[in-house]
Amino acid sequence: MADPSSYxxxxxxxxxxxxxYKFRDEHRRVIYVGxxxxxxxxxxxxxxxxxxxxxRTRSMVTTAASVEWTVVSTEVEALQLEYTWIKEFDPRFNVxxxxxxxxxxxxxxxxxxxxxxxxxxxAKKKGVRYFGPYGHAWAIRETVDLMLRVFPVRTCSAGVxxxxxxxxxxCLLGYIDKCSAPCVGRVTPEEHRELAEDFCDFMAGRxxxxxxxxxxxxxxxxxxxxxxxxxxxxxxxxxxRRAMEKSAVVLADATDADLIAVxxxxxxxxxxxxxxxGGRVRGQRGWVTDKVEAVDTSGLVEHALQQLYGEERGxxxxxxxxxxxxxxxxxxxxxxxxxxxxxxxSLRIPQRGDKKDLMATxxxxxxxxxxxxxxxxxSDLTTRSRALEEIAEALGLDAAPLRIECYDISHLxxxxxxxxxxxxxDGLARKSEYRRFQxxxxxxxxxxRSMHEVIGRRFKRYLQEKERTGEWEQTPPVSxxxxxxxxxxxxxxxxxxxREDDGRPKRFAYPPQLVVVDGGQPQVAxxxxxxxxxxxxxxxxxxxxxRLEEVWLPDDDDPVVLxxxxxxxxxxxxxxxxxxxxxxxxxxxxxxxRIRTSPLDDVAGLGETRKQALIKHFGSVKKLRQAxxxxxxxxxxxxxxxxxxxxxxxxxxxxxxPAVNTATGEIMEEDDGGTS
Numbered sequence: 004m005a006d007p008s009s010y011x012x013x014x015x016x017x018x019x020x021x022x023x024y025k026f027r028d029e030h031r032r033v034i035y036v037g038x039x040x041x042x043x044x045x046x047x048x049x050x051x052x053x054x055x056x057x058x059r060t061r062s063m064v065t066t067a068a069s070v071e072w073t074v075v076s077t078e079v080e081a082l083q084l085e086y087t088w089i090k091e092f093d094p095r096f097n098v099x100x101x102x103x104x105x106x107x108x109x110x111x112x113x114x115x116x117x118x119x120x121x122x123x124x125x126a127k128k129k130g131v132r133y134f135g136p137y138g139h140a141w142a143i144r145e146t147v148d149l150m151l152r153v154f155p156v157r158t159c160s161a162g163v164x165x166x167x168x169x170x171x172x173x174c175l176l177g178y179i180d181k182c183s184a185p186c187v188g189r190v191t192p193e194e195h196r197e198l199a200e201d202f203c204d205f206m207a208g209r210x211x212x213x214x215x216x217x218x219x220x221x222x223x224x225x226x227x228x229x230x231x232x233x234x235x236x237x238x239x240x241x242x243x244r245r246a247m248e249k250s251a252v253v254l255a256d257a258t259d260a261d262l263i264a265v266x267x268x269x270x271x272x273x274x275x276x277x278x279x280x281g282g283r284v285r286g287q288r289g290w291v292t293d294k295v296e297a298v299d300t301s302g303l304v305e306h307a308l309q310q311l312y313g314e315e316r317g318x319x320x321x322x323x324x325x326x327x328x329x330x331x332x333x334x335x336x337x338x339x340x341x342x343x344x345x346x347x348x349s350l351r352i353p354q355r356g357d358k359k360d361l362m363a364t365x366x367x368x369x370x371x372x373x374x375x376x377x378x379x380x381x382s383d384l385t386t387r388s389r390a391l392e393e394i395a396e397a398l399g400l401d402a403a404p405l406r407i408e409c410y411d412i413s414h415l416x417x418x419x420x421x422x423x424x425x426x427x428x429d430g431l432a433r434k435s436e437y438r439r440f441q442x443x444x445x446x447x448x449x450x451x452r453s454m455h456e457v458i459g460r461r462f463k464r465y466l467q468e469k470e471r472t473g474e475w476e477q478t479p480p481v482s483x484x485x486x487x488x489x490x491x492x493x494x495x496x497x498x499x500x501x502r503e504d505d506g507r508p509k510r511f512a513y514p515p516q517l518v519v520v521d522g523g524q525p526q527v528a529x530x531x532x533x534x535x536x537x538x539x540x541x542x543x544x545x546x547x548x549x550r551l552e553e554v555w556l557p558d559d560d561d562p563v564v565l566x567x568x569x570x571x572x573x574x575x576x577x578x579x580x581x582x583x584x585x586x587x588x589x590x591x592x593x594x595x596x597r598i599r600t601s602p603l604d605d606v607a608g609l610g611e612t613r614k615q616a617l618i619k620h621f622g623s624v625k626k627l628r629q630a631x632x633x634x635x636x637x638x639x640x641x642x643x644x645x646x647x648x649x650x651x652x653x654x655x656x657x658x659x660x661p662a663v664n665t666a667t668g669e670i671m672e673e674d675d676g677g678t679s
Contacts, residue, residue, distance in 0.1 A: 007064045011050045017043040022074040023084045025092075026067040033092035035063050035296070038081040040332065042072050057297035058552060062567070063096040078335035079342065086309040096296050098272075098306045108286075109134040109143045111156070111203055116192055117164070117185045118199035120147055120156050127314065134206045134285060149242045151181040153213065154202040157195065158182065207280060207318065214240055258282055260323035261311070262353075262362055265303050266369035269549075270294060270576060273373035274307050277365050280321075289372045293567070305330035308350075312343055320344035325353050325362055377577075386570055387430030393571030394517070397563050398556065400543055404517035405429055408461075409578040410530070411521040412442075412453045413586035419594045420448065422457040423586035426515070427578050436513075439589045451529045454520055458533035465514055466537060514542060521579050523548040523562075524555050531557040547579045606645075606652045613640050617649070628653040 022042040026035040026049075039045030049056075049064050056064065075081050089097050110123035114130025122143050127133060147158065157164065159174055159182070167173050167186040177184035185195040205213055217240040224233035262277045271293055278286035290307070298306070304326045312320050320343045330336045333350060340348040353359040391403035407427045414420040426436035444456045518534075520526045527546035534542060545563075546555040553562035554575065565572035602624065603614045620638045621627040627635070627649070635646035 007050050007053070007067070010067070010069045012046070012070065014043065014047065017046050017072070018074055019043040020074050021076070021078050021081045022072050023081050023088060024070060024072040025088065025094075026063060026096075027069045027071070028066055029068040031069075033088070033094050034067060035094050035096040036085055036088045036092065038078075038085040040078055040081075042074070046070060046072065059096070059294070059567075060297045063296070066096075078332055079339045082309070082332075082335055082339045086313045089309070090313070098292050098294065098296055098298055098303065099310075107143060109147065109206065111199055113196075113199065113203075117157050117195055120151075120158050120199075120202065132203050133319070134203075148181075150202060150205070151176070152242045153217070153239045154198050154205065155181055155183040156199050156202050157185060159186075206285075258323060258358075259318075259321045260325055260358070261321050262325045262358075262365045263304060263307055263311075264327055264362060264365040264369040265300055265307075266366065266373040267294070267300065267303065268373070268580075270573070271373065271376070272303050273369050273376060274303070275365050275369040275372060276307075276311065277361070277368075278321075279361075287368075289368070291372065291376050300328040301330050304328055305336060308336060308340070312340060316343055317345060320348060322346075323349045323351075325351065325358060327352065327362070327366070387574070390570035390574040391430055393565070393569055394575065397554065397565055397571060398517070398543055398545055400516070402516070404515070404543070406513065406515045407517045407519060407578055408515040409519040409521065409582040410454065410457055410461075411579070411582040411586040412450045412457075413583070413590040414448055415590065415594060419590055420453060421586060421590045421593060422453060423582050423589060424457070424461060425578065425582045425585055427574075427581075430574055432581060437585060439585070441593075450522065451525045454522070454526045455529040455533045458518070458520075458530045459536065462534060462537050462539055462542075466539075516543065518542055518544045519575060519578055519582075520544070520546045521549065521582055522546050523553075527555045527557055545575075547575050549579070552576065602653055603649065606648050609645065609649065613638075613645070616640060624653070 019041050021038075021040055023036065023038045024042060024046055025033050028034050037045065049060065049070070053061050053065070073084065075084060088094075089099070093099070107122050107124050108127075110121055111132040111134075112119045112121070112130070113132050114128070123131070123133070151158070155176075158176065159167070163174060164186050167177075167184075171187055173182065173184040173187050173189075176182035177187070177189075183190045183195055183198060185192065190198070201213070217236050221233050221236035221240065224230075224236060258279060259281065260279045262279065264275050266273045266275075271291060274290045274292070276288055277284050290310075292303075292306075296302075308324070308326075308330070320340055322344075324340065329350070329352060337348060337350045340350060353362050388403075391405070394400070395403045405428060409425050409427070411423050412420065413423070420442040422440040422442060424438040424440070426433040428436075438461070440457050440460065442453045442456060445452060518530060520530050523546055527544060530546075531544050534540070534544065544557055547553075548555060548562070552572065553564055554572075555562050565575075603609060603617065616638055617627055617635070618624070621630060630650075632643065632646045632650055635641055635649055636643055641649075
């Protein structure tokens with residue numbers, strides 16, 4: 004690990020003009036490229052106290068061994084040079100989007116004497132006109148098949164074309180009029196090129212002209228009683244309409260725009276792009292990336308714009324680019340896009356109307372893409388096995404931890420303190436084993452003490468079950484533990500439920516090989532102390548500190564730093580994030596339930612069913628309070644003694660000010676009211 008002060012340039016060396024800088028490691032490899040309006044200010048920021056730097060930035064500057072820069076005249080030049088260097092050097096600490104699949108394009112090879120329509124993947128070639136990308140190659144072929152009725156452009160390979168020219172016989176498409184057969188001279192090269200250009204114009208969105216022309220020719224043919232020709236023109240117009248229907252109108256003003264949306268978490272980001280031409284979605288694609296540098300949504304958008312348009316010119320850059328957040332230097336990026344297009348480009352955030360609604364759709368696609376990416380990564384058996392092996396190696400375990408339990412503490416300013424326990428077996432969540440706890444050993448906020456209490460209670464139960472090997476008799480539940488089935492799974496029986504007296508182990512019977520706590524050294528020490536007090540020494544403990552993503556072990560002054568690309572770190576992060584989600588869900592539900600309490604809760608012998616019947620009959624607690632005992636007795640199931648108890652309870656409970664649900668900001672008025 005290098006000391007940044009060893010290669011820090013003196014302030015006078017760094018110019019205060021726009022430019023691009025490179026960090027190199029000890030082997031002279033470029034590991035990071037960045038740009039700046041003011042090089043002196045930007046580069047100096049990397050050499051402040053390491054404790055003040057973002058963890059990923061700190062990792063970069065301690066990996067680097069030197070920094071150098073190049074001065075440019077404008078911020079637009081800096082943007083272009085940054086893109087060029089990132090593409091050339093592929094720095095490990097720069098965000099790089101990667102396609103989640105190789106998207107096919109509809110391509111027209113205008114660089115050939117006889118342009119050809121075909122499906123193309125991979126890098127774009129000069130002189131080829133591209134449309135798309137499409138989700139599937141068959142979608143392109145269906146569109147082309149419809150279009151060839153009107154624009155019979157060549158689709159054959161070079162070998163087939165040459166063979167037809169040699170024999171003087173066209174292929175089948177030539178015989179059925181879906182190719183103009185330039186191979187045998189039916190049309191001249193100029194006429195065939197004009198067909199190809201008309202095809203491109205139609206695909207680019209200029210559709211109305213051709214359909215109106217066909218309809219005009221059809222009407223004229225019918226008037227001249229050329230009914231076969233009129234029928235053929237009618238079918239051609241229908242084919243074009245069906246080709247257009249394959250991409251629905253989403254923007255009524257025939258807009259040409261690209262819409263970019265980003266879904267991200269602390270580790271990864273997914274990008275989705277919708278290409279709208281002539282008001283219709285002509286293509287869609289998505290990328291995912293690891294967030295290997297300290298970057299926010301604006302930075303992710305800027306990187307996406309560079310990758311999208313860095314190699315594009317002319318109409319490939321649309322008139323409008325709609326984004327979820329503007330880049331830091333919006334003016335320079337807009338100017339760079341305008342230079343590539345050759346005319347003005349509007350770069351903005353949609354605020355209202357159809358464009359905002361479409362952006363919401365793109366955003367949902369991005370969220371789904373990120374979720375799918377994580378699911379695929381987590382479900383791969385080989386990847387999970389490698390992750391468990393990496394964890395075992397990093398923590399010095401004898402074997403891979405096939406069962407991992409993770410604990411997290413959640414509260415709101417010291418109130419409603421709860422804890423969660425989630426279980427991963429063989430790298431997958433075991434939701435039926437999840438548990439949740441209420442902290443009742445003390446009042447107030449103390450995450451370390453709470454962690455000690457939860458670990459102690461969980462493993463006391465483990466020891467109790469261990470002592471009863473094979474018997475599994477009923478035992479009183481430990482105070483505060485509440486079984487909680489995960490959504491979508493069968494509700495587990497309570498720990499004291501006699502239905503479990505069938506020889507099957509109870510919930511706390513299985514010990515984990517690894518206990519993970521959400522936190523750093525103090526939480527790890529508390530968990531280890533709880534295990535030591537119980538005499539348990541065969542369960543490993545570690546903590547994952549969220550801010551720095553460092554793994555802490557008991558009695559170690561320095562954390563274990565797993566590589567950023569480590570599958571082991573990724574699994575630990577998933578386990579930790581799931582524990583946090585489960586804890587905060589329980590804490591919010593508990594807080595909401597406390598807020599929604601009712602005076603009827605204090606009426607002895609009044610169960611939930613009769614409380615709901617009272618509220619349904621009168622409409623609210625407020626109206627129930629105003630009712631007489633005789634009116635209360637009219638409710639089915641409510642006798643006079645119960646009615647008197649209800650009246651006394653409501654009379655003694657003065658109406659309180661409206662409660663506020665702190666999770667949502669909603670005012671919980673009595674007139675809205677049910678009971679809980």
